[in-house]
Amino acid sequence: FFFFFKQKTAYDIQKLMRVCGLEMTVRELYRPEDKPQFMDIIALKKTLQELKQHRNKTRIVSFTGTIDNGLSKLEKVEEELRRSQLDATELAQVPVNVLKNLEDCMNVQNVQAALVGNEEQINQQLMSIEKCKEIRNIALSDGEMSIAQEQFYIKAQLLERLNELVRDKFRIIGVTDDENRMFSKIHEVQKKAYQETSAMKDAKRRLKQRCETDLKHVHDAIQKADLEDAEAMKRFAAQKDKSEKFIKDNEDRQDECWRKIQDLERQLQKLGTERFEEVKRRIEENDREEKRKVEYQQFLDVVSQHKKLLELT
Known part of the structure; x- marks a missing residue:
């Protein structure tokens, strides 16, 4: 099928x-x-x-x-x-x-590294001022007023240069502090990165939860489908078994019907043969009867004529 x-x-x-x-x-x-x-x-x-x-x-x-x-x-x-x-x-x-x-x-440099050159120049100026002071004191002790006066002017120039270096030192400190302010942004940048990371983690966590929820629904659907499939296969097997029995019984009944048909065909053939033989016998019997009747009539005719002759004689 x-x-x-x-x-x-x-x-x-x-x-x-x-x-x-x-x-x-x-x-x-x-x-x-x-x-x-x-x-x-x-x-x-x-x-x-x-x-x-x-x-x-x-x-x-x-x-x-x-x-x-x-x-x-x-x-x-x-x-x-x-x-x-x-x-x-x-x-x-x-x-x-x-x-x-x-x-x-x-x-950016730290303050100490930025001030190395400036500190060296300031120390050199201080050493020069101290040297100038020593020379001036010796000149005053020796009564060399011109030398002492010259060292006074030199000291004044050195002090002026020292003052410039000190101002430059504060300028370098200010510039370096401005440059180092980006260190204060570290917390802000890290906080923002943490927030972005947390948002991504939350999004992935929600995605995971949605996937797990869908997976549970799919697993439940598979389990339900498996149960329904098992029940359907059980019903199908029972129906198939019933159908097989029905078909087997139907085939047996058909075989019985065919057997009966074949038996009836044989009976019909036998009856046909018997009828044919009977018809043939009756035809032969009719022929004999007709022949007998003819012979009988001939007998009567002959007897009648002969009887008349006998009577006449």
């Missing part, structure tokens, strides 16, 4: 979402052919490695731990990404401002 059927409506993803009450659309799901996107993470690693070679060696010492920690974390992130199908483009944007702030901090 061959059975042909035509399914009216295919069971597609829209029907699955409608029946199971799913939230996640196909566009939001990763596919097996999706490849991980982590080139921006590699670019961040390159930036950190370049910062380790920064010309400001004093700052490198202060930030080596931070840079190494960042590189270690990026290595782990890259390793995880290579085994996934995730797109790290958005994630890689979070540390950009942090790295920019770090680079800006490494580009």
Whole structure:
């Protein structure tokens, strides 16, 4: 037996979402052919490695731990990404401002380093003033008033130059303080990065929850479908068994009918043969009867004529 059927409506993803009450659309799901996107993470690693070679060696010492920690974390992130199908483009944007702030901090000098040249000049001026003072005192002791007066003017010039150096020192301190104000942005930049990271984590957590909810609905639907399939197969098996018995009984009854038909055909053939023989016998009997009657009539005719002759004689 061959059975042909035509399914009216295919069971597609829209029907699955409608029946199971799913939230996640196909566009939001990763596919097996999706490849991980982590080139921006590699670019961040390159930036950190370049910062380790920064010309400001004093700052490198202060930030080596931070840079190494960042590189270690990026290595782990890259390793995880290579085994996934995730797109790290958005994630890689979070540390950009942090790295920019770090680079800006490494580009500025601390006050001590900025004042090295100025301090040397001030110390040199103080030494020159002290030397001038000694010469002037000796000249006064020796009565060399012209030399003492000359040293007085030299001291005045040195003091004026010292005053310029001191003013320059405060200027350098002010400029360096302005440059170092970006250190005060570290907390703000880190806070913003933390907020962005937290927002991304919350979004991924919500995405995970939605996926887990849909997975539960799908698992429930599969379990329900499996139960319905088992019940349907059980009903089908019972119906099939009943049908097999019916067909077997039907075949037996058909065989019995055919057997009876064949028996009746044999009986019909026998009856036909018997009828034929009987008809043949009756025809022969009729022929004999007709012959007898003819002979009998001939007998009567002969006897009648002979009787008349006898009587006449």
